[in-house]
Amino acid sequence: MRALRVLNKAITDCTACPRLVTYRQAIAQQKRRQYRDWDYWGRPVPGFGDSRARLYVLGLAPAAHGGNRTGRVFTGDRSGDWLYEALYRHGFANQPTSHHRYDGLSLKDCYIGATVRCAPPGNKPAPDEFERCSRFVRDEIRLLKHHRVVIALGKIAFDHYLKAYRTEGYTVPSPVPKFGHGVFYCLPWGVMLLGSYHPSQQNTFTGKLTRPMFHAVFRQAKNAIGRLKTGTG
Numbered sequence: 001m002r003a004l005r006v007l008n009k010a011i012t013d014c015t016a017c018p019r020l021v022t023y024r025q026a027i028a029q030q031k032r033r034q035y036r037d038w039d040y041w042g043r044p045v046p047g048f049g050d051s052r053a054r055l056y057v058l059g060l061a062p063a064a065h066g067g068n069r070t071g072r073v074f075t076g077d078r079s080g081d082w083l084y085e086a087l088y089r090h091g092f093a094n095q096p097t098s099h100h101r102y103d104g105l106s107l108k109d110c111y112i113g114a115t116v117r118c119a120p121p122g123n124k125p126a127p128d129e130f131e132r133c134s135r136f137v138r139d140e141i142r143l144l145k146h147h148r149v150v151i152a153l154g155k156i157a158f159d160h161y162l163k164a165y166r167t168e169g170y171t172v173p174s175p176v177p178k179f180g181h182g183v184f185y186c187l188p189w190g191v192m193l194l195g196s197y198h199p200s201q202q203n204t205f206t207g208k209l210t211r212p213m214f215h216a217v218f219r220q221a222k223n224a225i226g227r228l229k230t231g232t233g
Helices: 002-013 018-030 078-089 127-143 155-167 211-230
Strands: 055-059 110-114 149-153 184-186 192-196
Touching (some): 002 127, 055 078, 055 155, 078 211, 110 127, 149 155, 149 211, 192 211
Parallel strands (some): 055 110, 055 149
Antiparallel strands (some): 184 192
16 A cells, blocks of 8 residues: 555656646646636546555546546546446445545545546647656556456557556567457456446447446456456356
C-alpha cells in the first residue's frame, strides 16, 4: 500500500508532457459553466482502488471535466457512470456512482488505472505522451502483485498493457493478441486479459456498446476470479 501511495504521489507531481500540462491547467482555470463552483483538480490523476486487487481495469486517460475536475479516475463523467455501475453490480464497489473523491466510494478486489494520466486535448494523447506515461503503467502492474484478470477498456489500453509487459521482459504470445469486445487471452505470466469497448459516449450513444455487453465482460472477470478462489480453471 505504501509503495502505491508513493507511486500515486509521483503521478500527481508529474510535469513531463508540456502540452498536457498546459491543457489540463487551462481547463482547470476556464471550467465548464455547470462546474464553475468546483475547485478543479487540474493535475495528473492517480490510480484508485484496492492494493491487493485481483482485477485491474485499464482505461485511456482522464476526461477534461471528469477526472481532471474531480481528481479520481473515471469520476464525474458518463464513462464513469457506466464503469462504477458495472463494478457495483458485480461486487467490486460499495456503491454504483462516483461523483468526487470524498463520496465514500471504495473498491474491493479491483484497481483502476489509465495509460495516460493527464486529460489530453481531443481525448487523443500524442505518441511521445504515451511513451512518457508508460512507466506509470509498468510500475502500477508491478506493484499490483495479486492482479490476475485485466479488463482493458478500448484497443489502446489493450495494446499498452501488452506493451508494458513486453518492456518488462515478458514474452508476448505470437501472434500478438488482438483487441475485440469480449475477447479474452490467458497470458503466459498468469493473467487473463479481457477486451471491452470503452464506455465513451461515442460508443454508448451509438449503441456500439450496450449495458448488457459491458456487464458481460465484468461477469466474465468475476467468474474467472471465482475459479481462482476454488482452484479450478
